Amino acid sequence: MPRRALILVEGHVRGNGLRYVEAARRIGLDPITLSADPSQYGYLKAEGMETIRVDTDNLDALIRECSRLGATCHITGITGLRESVYATVGGLCRHFDLPGPNVASIERCCDKFVQRQLLAKAGVPIPAYRLAVNATDVESAAAEIGLPVILKPVVGSGSSGVRLCRDVEELAEHTTFLLGGKHVWRSSPRMLVEEFAQGPYYSIDIMGDEVIGVAAADFGPPPHFVFRETTYPAPLNIEEYKRIVDVSLSCLRALDLEWGPKNIEFRWTKRGPVVIEVNPRLSGSPDPQLVQAAYGVDLIAEHIKLVIGEEWDIRRRRSNVAVARKLVADCDGILDWISGDGPAAALPGVVEVKLYVEPKTPIVRKGDHRDCIGHVIAASPSRVLTEAILQRAVDMIDWSITPFPSGDDAVADFACAGLVG
Structure with missing residues (x-):
C-alpha cells in the first residue's frame, strides 16, 4: 500500500511548521515539504523530513513535483503554512481535485485594498482608508482622514511595514522607509493609509463557518504593533461576543470565505467592533497552542483533517483561561545569553x-513579529491564577544583549538586560 503523504508548501521558521509535521505523523501521514529554500526551516532536518526544493510561487512547477510524488505515494492533502503561498496552494488543490481554499477568495482577501472595498460594500464596519502609490498620495490621504493614521503595505503579514504615524514627520519617515528600498515588496508598491481605530484589540478564530473562540491581546509601545500578550478566551459579555461573531460572519459572506480556517482582527471602538483585517488562514503561533490549552482543541490537527477530507471537530473539551506573553528584544545587538527557560x-x-x-544571534528589531525572541504560555481554570503563573514564569527568564557598536566606537562596552515584566 503506498504511503499517505501530506504536502506542506513552505513552512514556518518560528511558527506552526513543526506542529504540522508532528500532527500529520500522529494521524499516520507522511509530511513532505516543498520549499524554495528548505534550509531555512531547521526543524525539517532535525525531524529527518523529506523536502523538495522548488519555486513555490510557480504553480506549474509545484504541479510537476506533486505529479512526480504521486507516482510513488498517495497524496491525501495539500496545504500551505504561509499566507504568501496560500492562493497558489488553492490552485494546486484544485488541479489535483483535493479539498482546499478558493483561489479567487484568497487573492481578494490578501490584497488589503480589495478586501477593504468588499467589506465596505457589504456594510461591514471598517476604518476610513485610502490607497496610495507615492508620497504625494500618502500626504493627501492622511490630510483627508486626519492624523494619526496607520500606514502599511497593501500586501503583507506579521505587521511587517505597518506603523502608526502620529504627525507629518513620522508619516514622511515611514513613507520614505516603505518606498526607499528598505521594505521588501512582493508586488508593485501600494500602500494603505487608514484611520487609527482606537480601542481594545480582539481576534476571532473560525473554521468553515463555525466559531472557535475570541481572543484579546495588547501590543508593545507605539508606533509599531508587536504583540505583547494574548488571552484566550477574551473577557467579553454575551452581547459583545455576539456582536463580534455577527460582524465576522458578515466578513465571510462579503469575501466568499467559506472553506477552511480564518482569523479576523478587530478594534472595539465607539462604533463597536471595527474590522482591522481578515486573514484567510489559521492564525499564527502561539494562538493554536492557546486554543488547545483553553479548550482542548488541536486546531492544526483539525485543519489537517479538513485538508485530507476527513471529519473535523472543534467542540470544546475543557474550559480554561490561557495566556501567552511574548518575549521581545529591547535593543539591537548580539544576544550574549538567555536563561531561565527550563x-x-x-x-x-x-x-x-x-x-x-x-546565544550569539544578531538581534535587529524591525518593529514587527520578528522582534519577538520567544514566548511563554500558561493556563488554569482561573484568569487571575493564570496571570500569576505566567508572570512568575516570565520573571524567571532573563537575557543580555550587547549593542552593536555605534558611530566610531570600536567595541560596545555595555550590555542591556532583557527583563520583561
Whole structure:
C-alpha cells in the first residue's frame, strides 16, 4: 500500500511548521515539504523530513513535483503554512481535485485594498482608508482622514511595514522607509493609509463557518504593533461576543470565505467592533497552542483533517483561561545569553516556554513579529491564577544583549538586560 503523504508548501521558521509535521505523523501521514529554500526551516532536518526544493510561487512547477510524488505515494492533502503561498496552494488543490481554499477568495482577501472595498460594500464596519502609490498620495490621504493614521503595505503579514504615524514627520519617515528600498515588496508598491481605530484589540478564530473562540491581546509601545500578550478566551459579555461573531460572519459572506480556517482582527471602538483585517488562514503561533490549552482543541490537527477530507471537530473539551506573553528584544545587538527557560517551563500551569533564538544571534528589531525572541504560555481554570503563573514564569527568564557598536566606537562596552515584566 503506498504511503499517505501530506504536502506542506513552505513552512514556518518560528511558527506552526513543526506542529504540522508532528500532527500529520500522529494521524499516520507522511509530511513532505516543498520549499524554495528548505534550509531555512531547521526543524525539517532535525525531524529527518523529506523536502523538495522548488519555486513555490510557480504553480506549474509545484504541479510537476506533486505529479512526480504521486507516482510513488498517495497524496491525501495539500496545504500551505504561509499566507504568501496560500492562493497558489488553492490552485494546486484544485488541479489535483483535493479539498482546499478558493483561489479567487484568497487573492481578494490578501490584497488589503480589495478586501477593504468588499467589506465596505457589504456594510461591514471598517476604518476610513485610502490607497496610495507615492508620497504625494500618502500626504493627501492622511490630510483627508486626519492624523494619526496607520500606514502599511497593501500586501503583507506579521505587521511587517505597518506603523502608526502620529504627525507629518513620522508619516514622511515611514513613507520614505516603505518606498526607499528598505521594505521588501512582493508586488508593485501600494500602500494603505487608514484611520487609527482606537480601542481594545480582539481576534476571532473560525473554521468553515463555525466559531472557535475570541481572543484579546495588547501590543508593545507605539508606533509599531508587536504583540505583547494574548488571552484566550477574551473577557467579553454575551452581547459583545455576539456582536463580534455577527460582524465576522458578515466578513465571510462579503469575501466568499467559506472553506477552511480564518482569523479576523478587530478594534472595539465607539462604533463597536471595527474590522482591522481578515486573514484567510489559521492564525499564527502561539494562538493554536492557546486554543488547545483553553479548550482542548488541536486546531492544526483539525485543519489537517479538513485538508485530507476527513471529519473535523472543534467542540470544546475543557474550559480554561490561557495566556501567552511574548518575549521581545529591547535593543539591537548580539544576544550574549538567555536563561531561565527550563525552570520556567517546569512550573505547574506553564504550558509552553519557547525560545526562537540562540546565544550569539544578531538581534535587529524591525518593529514587527520578528522582534519577538520567544514566548511563554500558561493556563488554569482561573484568569487571575493564570496571570500569576505566567508572570512568575516570565520573571524567571532573563537575557543580555550587547549593542552593536555605534558611530566610531570600536567595541560596545555595555550590555542591556532583557527583563520583561
